[in-house]
Amino acid sequence: xxxxxxxxxxxxxxxxxSGASLALPSVFRAPIRPDILNFVHDQMRKxxxxxxxxxxxxxxxxxxxxxxxxxxxxxxxxxxxxGTSRSGQGAFGNMCRGGRMFAPTKTWRKWHRRINVxxxxxxVASAIAATGVTSLVMARGHRIEKISEVPLVVSDSVQDxxxxxxxxxxxxxxxxxxxxxxxxxxxxxRAGRGKMRNRAxxxxxxxxxxxxxxxxxxRAFRNIPGVTLICVSRLNLLKLAPGxxxxxxxxxxxxxFRQLDQIYAKSKLPDNKMAxxxxxxILRSDEVKAAVRPRQARQARAVLKKNPLKNVNVxxxxxxxxxxxKRKAILAQRKALAKKRKADAPASSQKQQQKKQPAAKKAKxxxxxxxxxxx
Amino acid sequence: xxxPLSSPGERISKASEIQVMAxxxxxxxxxxxxxxxxxxxxxxxFSTEAGNLKCRNSFNSNGxxxxxxxxxxxxxxxxxxxxxxxxxxxxxxxPARSHSxxxxxxxxxxxxxxxxxxxxxxxxxxxxxxxxxxxxASAIMRGQRKIGGK
Numbered sequence: 001x002x003x004x005x006x007x008x009x010x011x012x013x014x015x016x017x018s019g020a021s022l023a024l025p026s027v028f029r030a031p032i033r034p035d036i037l038n039f040v041h042d043q044m045r046k047x048x049x050x051x052x053x054x055x056x057x058x059x060x061x062x063x064x065x066x067x068x069x070x071x072x073x074x075x076x077x078x079x080x081x082x083g084t085s086r087s088g089q090g091a092f093g094n095m096c097r098g099g100r101m102f103a104p105t106k107t108w109r110k111w112h113r114r115i116n117v118x119x120x121x122x123x124v125a126s127a128i129a130a131t132g133v134t135s136l137v138m139a140r141g142h143r144i145e146k147i148s149e150v151p152l153v154v155s156d157s158v159q160d161x162x163x164x165x166x167x168x169x170x171x172x173x174x175x176x177x178x179x180x181x182x183x184x185x186x187x188x189x190r191a192g193r194g195k196m197r198n199r200a201x202x203x204x205x206x207x208x209x210x211x212x213x214x215x216x217x218x219r220a221f222r223n224i225p226g227v228t229l230i231c232v233s234r235l236n237l238l239k240l241a242p243g244x245x246x247x248x249x250x251x252x253x254x255x256x257f258r259q260l261d262q263i264y265a266k267s268k269l270p271d272n273k274m275a276x277x278x279x280x281x282i283l284r285s286d287e288v289k290a291a292v293r294p295r296q297a298r299q300a301r302a303v304l305k306k307n308p309l310k311n312v313n314v315x316x317x318x319x320x321x322x323x324x325x326k327r328k329a330i331l332a333q334r335k336a337l338a339k340k341r342k343a344d345a346p347a348s349s350q351k352q353q354q355k356k357q358p359a360a361k362k363a364k365x366x367x368x369x370x371x372x373x374x375x
Numbered sequence: 376x377x378x379p380l381s382s383p384g385e386r387i388s389k390a391s392e393i394q395v396m397a398x399x400x401x402x403x404x405x406x407x408x409x410x411x412x413x414x415x416x417x418x419x420x421f422s423t424e425a426g427n428l429k430c431r432n433s434f435n436s437n438g439x440x441x442x443x444x445x446x447x448x449x450x451x452x453x454x455x456x457x458x459x460x461x462x463x464x465x466x467x468x469x470p471a472r473s474h475s476x477x478x479x480x481x482x483x484x485x486x487x488x489x490x491x492x493x494x495x496x497x498x499x500x501x502x503x504x505x506x507x508x509x510x511x512a513s514a515i516m517r518g519q520r521k522i523g524g525k
Contacts, residue, residue: 133397135439141411278398
């Protein structure tokens with residue numbers, strides 16, 4: 001068996017010695033299954049719902065009857081009597097003003113959901129496991145860049161904190177304060193009708209503090225925005241994975257961390273489908289390599305055919321001597337051109353030659369003397 | 376133990392070894408659709424985490440998942456050059472210690488790029504990201520040039 005990694009307990013208060021080592025509980029190796037977690041989370045969230053429904057009699061507190069055919073009006077039931085503008089108006093239908101809605105909502109709608117125990121446990125185990133993976137916690141949005149270790153375990157003196165000031169000092173000590181600052185920065189008003197319905201203010205979630213025994217801890221932390229507190233014996237998926245998203249930032253007290261092994265005895269933990277999820281590693285492992293044929297040298301890809309008569313490089317590949325021939329041809333052409341030019345302008349060139357002679361003499365003399373000559 | 380790797384992914388000698396923490400592949404499956412760094416614009420998916428050189432939402436580029444990550448950042452205001460941020464392999468679970476920052480300053484652009492190359496090559500550290508690192512560093516340094524200057 002591979003040895004379990006060790007988690008160091010951080011000091012909660014100043015002057016405390018940190019450094020006690022705990023083995024990582026096996027829950028942290030539970031399979032991380034966002035699909036199960038999401039499903040269970042959805043179902044669980046429905047369990048705090050309060051029923052809403054339209055009044056039973058809504059739309060029906062009228063005695064209305066259809067006028068039938070032959071009166072040049074639609075056959076919808078109409079309000080009886082006279083003397084008021086309401087008389088003769090359509091009633092009862094969902095399309096009528098003041099009528100009953102389509103499919104009036106009933107209180108006996110199924111509001112709550114039952115979830116299988118195994119599924120619930122699986123989801124919580126997954127959520128806890130995800131809590132121990134740094135990248136997942138960061139991807140969820142928690143600011144944990146300065147924290148000393150993930151999972152963050154803290155000595156039991158956290159549980160004894162009584163004052164909010166002490167709680168704040170603790171969070172700063174443990175470098176969890178940036179997450180709270182993130183919460184402060186996210187405080188804003190909800191968009192939409194929720195404002196009118198007592199749900200005006202919203203903010204992000206901060207750290208989750210899990211304790212074994214509350215000696216004042218809850219009161220110390222409860223006024224700090226974003227912080228949630230739960231007891232180990234009552235782990236709540238809705239707090240561990242808010243929104244159905246894995247990887248909440250959790251701060252464990254030492255005794256709470258120790259209790260995890262008892263709560264999640266190995267027999268209770270769900271099985272992994274894959275012993276190793278490291279796909280890249282598996283593909284490179286010795287066993288796979290032994291079964292796989294050697295890599296083929298890069299196969300030549302189809303090359304676009306180019307016309308050697310137009311393309312010099314391709315011609316040269318086929319017939320290297322073609323370059324020699326070409327060069328000869330070019331040189332011969334140049335020579336012929338030069339000859340032609342001389343032949344074309346005989347008179348002026350003679351004059352130029354006469355002029356050039358004294359200039360040439362001068363040039364020679366100057367060269368002997370070492371002076372620069374203008375050409 | 377194992378030879379240093381030139382590309383992402385952990386090497387294990389036996390497929391039967393149980394992984395302790397979620398592997399890069401698993402983490403990718405969890406993060407690729409849903410993460411606070413994911414930005415979808417123009418039918419492309421970008422990712423804004425620190426160690427991502429191309430800001431692309433892809434397995435190879437991702438800066439959170441892998442044991443080895445290369446990040447290039449601009450230094451604090453007023454300074455020139457670039458900061459190379461490498462991830463410490465053994466400290467994956469310790470965010471405070473997980474990155475080592477190498478400031479490359481007071482060298483000209485060629486010096487900076489040469490240093491980056493040298494460091495990555497000597498350590499055989501994510502060679503697949505070398506070109507991306509150089510490009511990013513160039514882009515940052517280009518922004519540091521004075522307007523109308525050289």
